[in-house]
Every structure is written in structure tokens, then in C-alpha cells.
Amino acid sequence: MKIALAQIAPCLGKIGENFEKHRDFILRAKEREASLVIFPELSLTGYELMDLVPDVAIKRDSKEMENLKKLSKELPFFAGFVLEENDLFYNVSGFFKDGQLSHIHRKVFLPNYSMFEEKRFFAEGKGFKAFDSDFGRIGVLICYDYLHPSSSYLYFLQKADIIIVQSSSPTRGIEKDGFSSVKMWDNMSKVVSRFFTTYVAYVNRVGFDGGMGFAGGSHAYSPTGDKLVQLEEFEEGLGFFEYSRKEVKRARVLFPAFRDERAELIFEELRRILNEY
Amino acid sequence: MSINPEKTEKIIRNFLTKELSRIGYRKGVVGLSGGLDSATVLFLLTRSIGPENSIAVIMPHKVTSKESVEDAKEIVKLLGVKHHLIDITPMVEAYFEIMPTENETLRGNKMARERMSILYDISAREGALVIGTSNKSELLLGYGTIFGDMASAINPIGDLYKTQVRELARYLGVPKKILKKSPSAELWVGQTDEGELGIKYEEADKIMHELVDEKRPESEVREKYGKEKVNRIIDKIYKNHFKRLPPQILKLSKRTVGRDFLYSRDVLT
Numbered sequence: 001m002k003i004a005l006a007q008i009a010p011c012l013g014k015i016g017e018n019f020e021k022h023r024d025f026i027l028r029a030k031e032r033e034a035s036l037v038i039f040p041e042l043s044l045t046g047y048e049l050m051d052l053v054p055d056v057a058i059k060r061d062s063k064e065m066e067n068l069k070k071l072s073k074e075l076p077f078f079a080g081f082v083l084e085e086n087d088l089f090y091n092v093s094g095f096f097k098d099g100q101l102s103h104i105h106r107k108v109f110l111p112n113y114s115m116f117e118e119k120r121f122f123a124e125g126k127g128f129k130a131f132d133s134d135f136g137r138i139g140v141l142i143c144y145d146y147l148h149p150s151s152s153y154l155y156f157l158q159k160a161d162i163i164i165v166q167s168s169s170p171t172r173g174i175e176k177d178g179f180s181s182v183k184m185w186d187n188m189s190k191v192v193s194r195f196f197t198t199y200v201a202y203v204n205r206v207g208f209d210g211g212m213g214f215a216g217g218s219h220a221y222s223p224t225g226d227k228l229v230q231l232e233e234f235e236e237g238l239g240f241f242e243y244s245r246k247e248v249k250r251a252r253v254l255f256p257a258f259r260d261e262r263a264e265l266i267f268e269e270l271r272r273i274l275n276e277y
Numbered sequence: 278m279s280i281n282p283e284k285t286e287k288i289i290r291n292f293l294t295k296e297l298s299r300i301g302y303r304k305g306v307v308g309l310s311g312g313l314d315s316a317t318v319l320f321l322l323t324r325s326i327g328p329e330n331s332i333a334v335i336m337p338h339k340v341t342s343k344e345s346v347e348d349a350k351e352i353v354k355l356l357g358v359k360h361h362l363i364d365i366t367p368m369v370e371a372y373f374e375i376m377p378t379e380n381e382t383l384r385g386n387k388m389a390r391e392r393m394s395i396l397y398d399i400s401a402r403e404g405a406l407v408i409g410t411s412n413k414s415e416l417l418l419g420y421g422t423i424f425g426d427m428a429s430a431i432n433p434i435g436d437l438y439k440t441q442v443r444e445l446a447r448y449l450g451v452p453k454k455i456l457k458k459s460p461s462a463e464l465w466v467g468q469t470d471e472g473e474l475g476i477k478y479e480e481a482d483k484i485m486h487e488l489v490d491e492k493r494p495e496s497e498v499r500e501k502y503g504k505e506k507v508n509r510i511i512d513k514i515y516k517n518h519f520k521r522l523p524p525q526i527l528k529l530s531k532r533t534v535g536r537d538f539l540y541s542r543d544v545l546t
Contacts, residue, residue, distance in 0.1 A: 011546075012541055012543050012544055012545065012546070013544055013545045014545060048541035048543070049541070050539040050540055050541060051538065051539045051540055052540060052541075052544065171288060174280045174281060174284070174285055174437075174441075175279070175280065175281065176279045176280065176281055177281060178281050178284050179281075179284060207295065208291070208292055208295050208296070208543065209541050209543050210541035210542040210543050211292075211431075211542065213288050213291065213292060215288075233284070233287070234287055234288060234291050
């Protein structure tokens with residue numbers, strides 16, 4: 001099964017244009033016989049929205065939602081957008097498949113440090129729920145969610161076969177061997193895939209919002225911690241990797257982290273630590 | 278604090294190309310002094326949007342050295358870009374005939390703003406964005422003229438310290454002669470940045486990198502580099518903070534420009 005990583009540069013606040021770009025990449029992925037396409041965080045809206053958040057938000061019954069559902073008849077895909085629910089606005093990942101919105105992950109960890117101000121504009125998601133699909137069990141994380149390894153751990157405990165990470169990560173920290181932010185995501189994926197024995201598909205956007213550049217560098221890792229695909233930095237592009245449930249099993253035979261995990265002990269320890277907090 | 282020049286060039290070229298496609302101004306205009314920063318920016322600009330879309334403006338005053346003008350001309354020739362050579366002496370001196378002063382700073386500020394005014398005129402005439410050439414060292418130390426050389430539409434090197442700009446310039450193939458020059462605003466004869474600031478960029482950049490980028494406690498940095506030197510830098514950073522910000526607006530309404538009327542610079546472009 002072939003999975004496509006769609007490393008796009010969304011236009012800030014222009015849903016119509018971005019939707020067309022989604023269609024274009026989905027059709028290109030279909031031509032290459034992919035079964036699933038993953039877009040970055042806020043792929044339909046761009047990242048630095050600020051006061052634009054309520055204006056670009058989509059409701060479950062919005063016309064834009066209908067268009068996204070229709071588009072999923074071509075191929076299933078994960079897209080990022082602003083969801084309005086009960087007058088609250090969430091930074092979400094939507095999984096669209098066969099004309100339906102079949103899963104939503106609301107970003108839990110909203111960064112509010114350095115150049116980030118997401119808590120000012122978004123409401124927080126409340127959980128990490130894995131779900132079953134034709135592509136095995138999936139866990140979705142949005143950008144800063146992924147920088148808290150505990151989020152991936154929760155998907156590990158739910159036996160996720162693949163962790164999908166959608167990102168709009170501003171490029172920063174220029175050093176001798178490249179940007180520290182790019183290395184950070186790659187390091188995380190290497191560790192998470194290897195030690196939680198899952199596929200990791202990380203899709204980061206490119207382009208610029210208000211002087212912040214986004215490096216792309218989208219990649220996928222196998223459940224044994226090997227890199228399967230790496231997209232070029234700073235350029236739009238479509239990358240592919242082969243997904244096979246059998247590889248997850250093989251990884252878990254080689255390295256029985258899940259079998260040896262002591263979730264109950266962790267739970268008790270968390271309870272004790274929280275009591276002493 | 279060494280940089281990867283290849284990746285730096287790539288992100289800057291992407292940035293310039295993208296920003297110059299957003300708002301209908303497809304060209305870029307740079308004030309070229311013959312020094313390192315503006316030469317580096319012009320190299321980056323021509324490699325992003327081509328020499329045919331890049332405009333260099335050389336604006337000497339009578340205190341500017343012949344060497345600087347020659348170096349600027351050489352860069353223009355090397356890159357094959359269109360240029361204007363505009364002597365600012367008549368305009369600047371016409372003003373000082375009415376408002377005489379021997380104060381070098383006042384004279385220098387006037388020159389910097391005259392150049393800004395010319396760049397923005399050419400910007401509107403030719404449909405070219407003014408590309409800024411202030412580096413991070415200057416911005417932090419406030420070593421620039423507000424609404425003068427600090428004015429621009431976009432600045433591709435404002436987050437690189439002087440020493441990092443030099444590293445990038447070397448990689449880009451900026452002529453050795455320019456790499457080796459003592460940085461100078463040339464607002465009066467014999468002026469050098471390092472002479473005026475009383476510290477070498479190499480050291481100031483290290484200190485600022487620790488204070489700003491790594492956010493090490495001031496006390497720690499003082500201990501490492503010496504109290505007097507570090508205090509002088511900290512003092513300059515805070516004292517000149519206003520230069521880095523848009524004008525202060527008194528808040529009266531519920532949503533105020535610059536305070537809680539918040540949109541990205543790139544909104545809907």
C-alpha cells in the first residue's frame with residue numbers, strides 16, 4: 001500500500017486556492033497509485049492566521065466541508081484546517097474517506113512560546129484516540145503534539161500501526177550542519193518509530209508566512225526505525241512510501257517493546273507523581 | 278554560531294522569490310554602498326529573481342571614499358544588474374545650508390534618510406520592493422538610522438549577525454576585497470563601525486548570540502566576557518529598542534492597530 005506525503009505551501013487565508021492545490025496533489029498521487037495522501041497542519045488555511053481564525057473556520061455543515069468530503073472519493077486524505085464547534089475554534093486534522101469525514105484529531109498541545117501564540121487563538125483538544133482504517137490502526141498528531149513523546153506513547157499503548165504527524169514548523173536555529181528545527185523532527189521520528197515500533201509519516205509544509213519560512217523535510221520511517229522517504233527542504237513535492245502491516249509485526253517480533261511495556265505500573269506511578277505534584 | 282551557508286542561501290532565495298511575487302512588485306531595489314551587507318543582499322537578490330529584475334542604487338556623498346564607489350560599480354558589473362549612480366551631496370548640502378551643523382551624527386542621519394527617500398522613489402517608479410540590508414548586529418545595537426538605512430520592505434539578512442553575513446558572503450563568492458573591508462557606515466571620513474562601537478563585531482556577535490539567541494543570564498555572560506563590555510552592549514540593545522518597532526500608538530479603541538488587530542504581514546496575499 002502506497003502512502004503519499006504532500007509537502008505543499010498553502011496560501012495564508014485563501015481556502016479556495018488551497019483546496020485546488022489539495023485536489024491537484026490528490027490527483028497526482030492517484031496517478032502514482034497511492035492509496036492515501038497526507039497534507040500538513042492547517043493545509044487549507046496557512047499557519048499564521050491570528051485574528052483570521054474565526055473567518056476561515058469550517059463547520060461540519062459548511063460548504064467547504066462538503067467539498068472536502070467529495071474530494072475524498074478520489075483518494076482518502078488527511079488535511080489540516082480550523083474546525084468551529086460550539087463557538088470554539090480548533091486546529092484540527094480531518095481524515096476524509098469515501099465521501100465522509102471519518103476522523104478528527106483536535107490539536108492538544110498548542111504552543112505558546114517563542115514565535116507561537118496558538119493558545120490565544122485556538123481551543124485545546126482533549127485526547128489522543130487511535131482509530132482503525134484500511135491502513136491499520138492510526139494515531140494522528142499535530143506538530144507540537146509530537147514534541148511531547150507522551151502523545152506517541154499513548155498511541156503506542158493503543159497499538160497504532162502508524163503515527164501520522166502533520167506539521168507547520170517554522171524553520172529556525174541556523175547552525176553549521178543545517179537548521180536545528182529540521183534535525184529535531186527527524187530525531188523524534190527516528191526514536192518514535194524505532195522504540196514504539198510503528199510507522200511514522202511526518203508531513204511539514206513549505207513556503208512563508210510573515211517572514212517565517214517552513215522547511216518541509218517531510219519524511220517517513222519504518223517500524224524498525226529506518227528512513228523510507230525524505231522530501232527536499234523548502235520545495236513543494238510529493239513523496240511516497242510503501243506501508244505494510246507485516247512490517248509492524250516483524251518489528252514487534254524483533255523488538256518486543258509493546259509486550260514488555262508495564263502500562264499499569266506507569267499508570268500507578270503517574271497517579272503517585274500527580275498526587276505529589 | 279557558525280551557519281550552514283548553503284541552506285541559508287536556499288531559504289533566503291526562496292524567501293525573496295516568494296515575497297516578490299506576492300504584491301505585484303516583481304523587482305527589487307538595493308542601496309549599494311560597496312560594503313559587505315549590501316553586496317551580499319544584491320548577490321542573493323540577483324540569484325533569486327535574476328539580474329534583469331534587480332536594481333542597484335549607488336548613492337555617494339562627497340565624504341564617501343572613491344574606493345567604495347568603485348567597489349560598488351564593480352559588483353554591479355560582476356552581477357550584470359541595472360544601476361543608478363546618484364550623488365546625494367547637492368540635496369544633503371542644500372538642507373544644511375538652511376540648517377547648518379557640524380554634528381556628524383545629524384549629518385549622517387540626514388544622508389541615510391536621503392538615501393532612503395531615493396530608494397522609495399525608485400521603488401514606486403520601477404515597481405521594485407526596497408530590500409533591506411541591516412544585519413542582526415546593527416539591529417540589536419541600534420547602529421543605524423531610524424527611517425534611514427533601517428527602512429525597507431523586506432530584509433533577508435536581518436537575522437544574521439555581521440560575522441554570519443561574512444560567512445554567507447564568502448560562500449556566495451562576494452569579492453575578497455569586500456570581505457576583508459573594515460565595516461563602515463561612511464557617514465564621515467574615517468568612520469568605522471568597530472571604532473565607533475568600541476568593540477570588534479567578532480566579539481560583540483558572540484556576546485549577543487549568548488544573550489539573545491541562547492538567552493543566557495546576563496550575569497553569566499558578564500563573567501565570561503567582562504562586565505564593562507557586556508554592560509555596554511546590553512545598554513545599547515535596550516536603549517535602541519524603539520528603532521526596531523513601529524511607532525507607539527495610544528490605545529483608545531477595543532481593537533488597535535499593532536496591538537490587538539492581529540494579522541500576518543502576508544495576510545491574503
